[in-house]
Amino acid sequence: MSDQMVFRPEAASTSTRLRQGWRKHGFWIVCGTVFVLLSVLGYLLSNSGGRSSGTLSITNPAPAGAQAAAAILADQGVSVTASDSLSATQALLQGEGPGASTVLFYDPNNFLSPARVGELTDSVSDAGGKLVAVAPGPLATQALSPELSSVGTAGDTATVAPGCGSPAAVAAGTIDGGTPLPGTDATTVTTPLLLFKGAQTCFIPAGSPAGGGGFLASNSAGDITALGNPGVVINQNLASRGNAALTMRLLGSTPKLIWYTATIKDIPVAQHPPTLAELTPQWIFPASLWLLLVAMLGMVWRGRRHGPLVSEPLPVHVKASETLAGRARLYQDARALDTAAASLRQASLTRLARTLRLGISAEPDAVVHAVASATGRPQQQLHALLLGEPPLTEKLLLSMAVELAALEEEVARR
Structure with missing residues (x-):
């Protein structure tokens, strides 16, 4: 009978495994916990009270928001509805029933293509409403109406006089001309001040050449208007000069207002998922062939056997x-x-x-x-x-x- 005992290691206790796991992964556990807590806290703060931090948002009480304008319009009996996609805006226009609607269109990131801007214009026209585009891009301006065109950006101008016979412009008097949207600090310019030309052009900055563009332009029918200075509508500047009067006249002329801010929802989804060939860059195939050739040459070079294989008797005895x-x-x-x-x-x-x-x-x-x-x-x-x-x-x-x-x-x- 052999006097040797077969040893079977005992399993580690739960407390010991926990201590070892904490020593090994404790730092990453703490980092992950802190990240999750901060993410949850940020989400709760950003969604508290249904408020938004977006520029010109009707639920944003910050300086760059437009909650003040929406609240004043609501007090005057205007029904203000927010929309974040073209399809939602078109649905609202089709389901409004009696009474024309005004659509405020704001697309700072140019999510809508000119063709889709044309769709918006047609929908507003079919519904008998009005469209006020805030700081539209050059291509979007052309799609709004053939009578409108973008002529560049404005320089540093403190105030701008009406300079036209538009009732809204005359009622407003002077408006702010050099007040960009506030960003991370008071001096940050996040949106340029745009100038437009149309059948009726108002608020032309001083020193502009004859026939130059202004901050406000509309077509001959008066149902499509382009406003080049978003700072006129924001909370911070609404009470300055005639900003509020111009805002109320432009947006409160109909009993219903659709406040449409384009978002990522307006980016069209592809009809079919892209294939692997469409996603693969063109240089992948020749590069793969080259790498395959290099790998084969390397195997031929380094895979040579130096002499015959040496046999070894089995079983192999290993020292204790x-x-x-x-x-x-x-x-x-x-x-x-x-x-x-x-x-x-x-x-x-x-x-x-x-x-x-x-x-x-x-x-x-x-x-x-x-x-x-x-x-x-x-x-x-x-x-x-x-x-x-x-x-x-x-x-x-x-x-x-x-x-x-x-x-x-x-x-x-x-």
Whole structure:
């Protein structure tokens, strides 16, 4: 009968695994928790009260918002409805019923193509309504009406006089001419001040050549208007000069107002998903062929065999010391301190039981009791060394191994 005992490492306790996992991944757990909390807090703050932080948004009370204008219009009996897509705006125009509607159109990011701007114009015209475009781009201006055109941007002008016979412009008097939208600070210009020409052009900056553009232009029918200065409508400047009068006249001339701000929803979705060939750059195929050729040449160059294969008799015998060293390296790489400690203790208990002639089936407590009787050491101390909690650091593991070796030598000498 063999006097060797088969060792099976004991599974690490839950608390030990938790401590090891925390030491290894604690930093990333903390970072992830902080990120999630900040994301949730930012989402709650950005959506509190149904408010929006968008420029010219009717739910934005910030300086660049338009909540004040929408509230004043609502107090005067105008029904103000927000829209964030062309399809929603067209649905509102079709479902308004009796009474014409005014559509405020604001597309600072040029989400709508000229063709879709034309669709908006046709929808407003079919519904018998009016369209007020705030700072439209050159192509969008042409799509609004053939009578309108963009003639560039305005310079630094504090105030601008009407300079035309439009009732809205005459009622407003002077308006702000050099007040861009506020951005991250008071001096940030986020939207240029645009000039337009039309059948009727108003608020032409001083010093402009004859026939130059103005901040307000409309077609001959008066149902399509382009406003070049969004700063006239925002909360920060609404009470300045005649900004409020012009805003109320332009947007409050009908009982219903659709406040349409173009968003990413207006980007058309492809009719079919793109194929792999459409998504692949043209240079991928020749580059892949070149890399394949280089790889084949490399295999031919480095894959040559230097002589015949050498046969080796099987089975291969591995020295016990090599196996021990290999297992120790695996434990060290995995930081399996508890498993390594259990291995050392079990081996010591086996050798102590053999030395004290207790047999390989002796209980660990019986071995501890026998060692205490043989050495005179306190049984509690021996129990902590042979059966206690695993060490938490490699230094403590090394100290435990030295103590176990000293204990075995002490028992062997008696």
